[in-house]
Amino acid sequence: MTDSFDVVVVGAGSAGCTLAGRLAGRGVRTALVEAGAVVVPPDSTPIASLAATAPGHVLNWAYRATLCQGRECTVPRGRVLGGSGAINGGYFVRAVPADFADWGVPGWSYDDVLPYYRRLERDLDFCTSDRHGDAGPLRISRPSGRLRAATTDPFLAACLALGHPEEPDKNAGGPPGAGLIPTNAVDGRRVSAATAYLPPPWGNAEWKDALTVFGGTPVETLVLDGDRVTGVRVGGRTLHAAETVVTAGAVGTPALLQRSGIGPEDTLRAAGVAVAHELPGVGRGWSDHPAVFLPLRSGLPDPPADAVAAQAALNLDSGTDPAGDLEILLFAHPFAPGGPAHLMCAVQRPDSLGMLAITSPDHDDPPRLDFRYLRTTSDRHRMRAAVRIAAEILRAAGWDRAGPDDGGPAGWELGNDTRLDGWIRDHLTTSVHLSGSAAMGSGPDAVVDAGLRVHGLAGLRVADTSVLPRAPRRGPAATAIMIGERAADLVCGIEGEHRA
Numbered sequence: 377m378t379d380s381f382d383v384v385v386v387g388a389g390s391a392g393c394t395l396a397g398r399l400a401g402r403g404v405r406t407a408l409v410e411a412g413a414v415v416v417p418p419d420s421t422p423i424a425s426l427a428a429t430a431p432g433h434v435l436n437w438a439y440r441a442t443l444c445q446g447r448e449c450t451v452p453r454g455r456v457l458g459g460s461g462a463i464n465g466g467y468f469v470r471a472v473p474a475d476f477a478d479w480g481v482p483g484w485s486y487d488d489v490l491p492y493y494r495r496l497e498r499d500l501d502f503c504t505s506d507r508h509g510d511a512g513p514l515r516i517s518r519p520s521g522r523l524r525a526a527t528t529d530p531f532l533a534a535c536l537a538l539g540h541p542e543e544p545d546k547n548a549g550g551p552p553g554a555g556l557i558p559t560n561a562v563d564g565r566r567v568s569a570a571t572a573y574l575p576p577p578w579g580n581a582e583w584k585d586a587l588t589v590f591g592g593t594p595v596e597t598l599v600l601d602g603d604r605v606t607g608v609r610v611g612g613r614t615l616h617a618a619e620t621v622v623t624a625g626a627v628g629t630p631a632l633l634q635r636s637g638i639g640p641e642d643t644l645r646a647a648g649v650a651v652a653h654e655l656p657g658v659g660r661g662w663s664d665h666p667a668v669f670l671p672l673r674s675g676l677p678d679p680p681a682d683a684v685a686a687q688a689a690l691n692l693d694s695g696t697d698p699a700g701d702l703e704i705l706l707f708a709h710p711f712a713p714g715g716p717a718h719l720m721c722a723v724q725r726p727d728s729l730g731m732l733a734i735t736s737p738d739h740d741d742p743p744r745l746d747f748r749y750l751r752t753t754s755d756r757h758r759m760r761a762a763v764r765i766a767a768e769i770l771r772a773a774g775w776d777r778a779g780p781d782d783g784g785p786a787g788w789e790l791g792n793d794t795r796l797d798g799w800i801r802d803h804l805t806t807s808v809h810l811s812g813s814a815a816m817g818s819g820p821d822a823v824v825d826a827g828l829r830v831h832g833l834a835g836l837r838v839a840d841t842s843v844l845p846r847a848p849r850r851g852p853a854a855t856a857i858m859i860g861e862r863a864a865d866l867v868c869g870i871e872g873e874h875r876a
């Protein structure tokens with residue numbers, strides 16, 4: 377087997393599979409290198425099953441993390457062909473125009489990326505709209521018929537009754553409101569970028585010879601020759617490439633860069649890694665959506681086992697963000713298996729920023745993750761607002777607490793900021809939407825430029841959710857695939873050509 381390729385893609389997740397499939401489809405000799413398994417066990421594909429999110433599951437990196445002072449947790453990330461998209465919830469919503477405007481990266485306005493969002497999808501509900509695609513690899517639909525949970529319409533009705541506007545298509549780039557969640561699940565099964573872009577066994581007959589997939593192969597470090605990256609180190613061998621694209625996800629990517637000597641000097645020295653190229657923003661200044669769950673009362677009808685959990689959401693403005701800095705998401709199945717169905721209340725545009733640092737040069741040692749959630753007054757204010765609005769929705773739908781021990785906040789907690797802050801801290805979790813750990817831009821903390829090239833190094837790009845300067849106001853799964861699509865054009869130098 378050859379060790380030389382045109383492009384090595386590190387990490388076969390949402391962005392990596394998309395990129396590798398598109399490159400190989402154009403005849404680019406591509407190696408796709410994945411740390412996890414390349415065969416997805418069938419029991420992990422039912423969309424309602426979040427079994428692989430449990431710590432210890434073979435498809436899950438399960439990183440230990442600190443969410444805020446005194447609150448530790450284990451954060452799931454996909455470790456398998458398809459990456460986090462192979463174990464996620466199937467909520468498939470684009471970032472909103474204001475996200476791209478806030479990031480302010482030339483060439484990355486909403487209008488610039490819309491062709492890529494369209495190219496990846498076949499939207500069954502809105503295919504005649506010029507905002508949507510009708511021929512992409514991912515089939516997008518919204519809960520309907522048998523697969524719409526009995527709680528979904530009452531949730532939407534309660535939102536409207538409380539005066540919140542409707543958002544009929546959450547992928548139209550319009551103002552926030554209440555509406556159904558688009559999903560990429562099909563027939564009750566999870567469809568990852570691997571399923572969509574790399575048909576088994578990894579490619580179409582016309583182009584699969586251009587693609588080599590390495591499974592169970594963690595990339596230990598990048599190989600540098602001066603200021604040029606020439607390939608990657610895996611299990612005592614080097615894979616050489618004219619170009620290396622790191623798509624190891626928002627945890628794996630900064631960890632690999634740091635292990636390779638690319639990152640903040642103090643972090644590298646503390647971990648015992650020689651500094652090859654100082655870039656202060658690697659692993660710093662990222663964000664994610666802090667969240668808490670409010671349970672629905674017991675006794676409501678269970679949804680069908682093959683229905684998606686995340687059925688509908690209210691996106692709204694806490695008072696300072698017309699594009700919607702809060703999300704209240706109806707989970708018809710519980711996120712954590714075994715519990716009650718619930719509303720997930722999340723701050724979608726947090727100000728608090730996290731830190732990631734490797735602790736040694738060894739690729740087997742997991743990085744340290746410090747989310748630093750709810751550090752700012754504004755974030756605590758937003759989180760309280762989300763919980764109180766969710767409690768109003770529960771009341772309006774007739775789903776509020778059945779008893780004092782159902783796990784939700786009591787009236788005396790909801791009515792008092794200090795007590796509610798305490799309840800939130802005790803129940804705090806993460807949406808698992810980490811973004812921005814190798815951010816795109818031109819400032820001192822930027823890691824990649826608008827072409828996704830790592831500043832100051834030749835032959836190296838990053839193309840995954842690490843590059844988003846902040847977590848988008850909606851979940852990042854759709855945006856990760858959009859980045860993979862766009863990276864394929866950038867690598868091939870055909871920016872502006874939007875068709876496959």
Ligand SMILES: Cc1cc2nc3c(=O)[nH]c(=O)nc-3n(C[C@H](O)[C@H](O)[C@H](O)COP(=O)(O)OP(=O)(O)OC[C@H]3O[C@@H](n4cnc5c(N)ncnc54)[C@H](O)[C@@H]3O)c2cc1C
Pocket residue numbers: 386387388389390391392409410411412429452453454455456457458459460461463464465466467468469593594595596623624625626628629632686807808809810840841842850851852853854856
């Ligand atoms: C449990 C869970 C539920 C989620 N639910 C949703 C949802 O419903 N909707 C939504 O919008 N978002 C959701 N997300 C987030 C979303 O799925 C991710 O943000 C997105 O898939 C990230 O894509 P990515 O390409 O950046 O990284 P990933 O898809 O995580 O891919 C990274 C890949 O790189 C591999 N890798 C890492 N390090 C190395 C290395 N050194 N060598 C080789 N390979 C390596 C990993 O094993 C992985 O396969 C969820 C995430 C999780 C974990």
